[in-house]
Structures are given as structure tokens and as C-alpha cells.
Amino acid sequence: MKNKELYDKTIKILVNAYLNDSLVQGNCHACAVGNIIAANLNIKYDQDLKWINRQVAWSQVFVTLSNKIAQVKRPWAYTGPAREQINATGYAWPELARLEYAFERAPRGKTKEERIFNGLMAVVEVLTQIHEIDEQTKVATRKLFQKA
Structure with missing residues (x-):
């Protein structure tokens, strides 16, 4: 297992976002990555699930557009606020x-x-691939996303 602490922290962020209905596909503020970044930088959301007082910069480095199959990647944009958001x-x-x-x-x-x-x-x-998580932990993780 690689960096179980980071894995657990990330799963907790995603579980909270899911249970609080603050996950939205196609919204760079509130997608999985948007929620992970917001939680790590203590960014709050408004009622429209947009970040308050912060611009989304990470999506300048990579983004998956709904009308495209391939992901757009711009590694040269990994600077300034985008780097800060990703590194957090x-x-x-x-x-x-x-x-x-x-x-x-x-x-x-x-x-x-x-x-x-x-x-x-x-x-x-x-x-689970990134962190080389075992099957038992993966199964237990999936159960965390059960809504009551």
C-alpha cells in the first residue's frame, strides 16, 4: 500500500461530497477533483456549487470535455494558481x-x-490503483458510499 493516509483522506473528502450532494459532473468546481482541491484548500461553495472567492485554475492543466472523447492535457500550464491547487x-x-x-x-x-x-x-x-490498495480495503471503501 502506498500512502494510505492520503488515500483515506481523499476517500473521506469524496464520501462527504457524495453524501452532501456537492458532486457534479461537468462542473470543475464540484467534480471529484474540484471537491478534493476545495477540501484541501478550505475553499467554500456557494449555493450554485461554485467556489467562493477563488477561481478554478487546475482545469487549465487538464480537463475532460463532455463533447470530446480524449482528455485535454496542457502540462505547460502547470504553474501559478493551477500548480498551487493541484499540489494541495x-x-x-x-x-x-x-x-x-x-x-x-x-x-x-x-x-x-x-x-x-x-x-x-x-x-x-x-x-486503489494509484495507492496499490488491496481488494478487502477496496470493497470496504465502496461500502462507505452507501446513502441511508
Whole structure:
């Protein structure tokens, strides 16, 4: 297992975002990566799930557009505020790019709720690969995303 503490912290952020309905696909403020960055930088959200007093900069480095299959990557933009936002997570930008792609490209499902859940399960899968998490921990992690 690699960096279990970071894995646990990231899962906790995603569980809280999911249970609080603050995850939105196609919204750089409130997608999986947006929530991870916001939590690590103590950025608050407004009622429209936009960051308060902060511009999204990380999406200048990588972004998955809804009308494109491939992810747009601009490593030369990994500077200034984008670097600060990405570095605050404890992940390298290519790792966050994998998380973002998994979340945005998850199977659609029949409802918005199902699509968000599918996206989260895809993110969990990538996180378990990044952190080399064992199967038992992966199964336990998936159970954390059960809504009452």
C-alpha cells in the first residue's frame, strides 16, 4: 500500500461530497477533483456549487470535455494558481487527471444519482490503483458510499 493516509483522506473528502450532494459532473468546481482541491484548500461553495472567492485554475492543466472523447492535457500550464491547487491535494497532476477522466467518463446510468455513483466508483478504482490498495480495503471503501 502506498500512502494510505492520503488515500483515506481523499476517500473521506469524496464520501462527504457524495453524501452532501456537492458532486457534479461537468462542473470543475464540484467534480471529484474540484471537491478534493476545495477540501484541501478550505475553499467554500456557494449555493450554485461554485467556489467562493477563488477561481478554478487546475482545469487549465487538464480537463475532460463532455463533447470530446480524449482528455485535454496542457502540462505547460502547470504553474501559478493551477500548480498551487493541484499540489494541495498530495497528488501529481497526471494522477488527478486520471481521477477526473474516470469521474467524467463513467457509465451514464439511468439517473443523475446513478451516474454520480458510477463516477465515484470509477474514481475509487483509480485511487486503489494509484495507492496499490488491496481488494478487502477496496470493497470496504465502496461500502462507505452507501446513502441511508
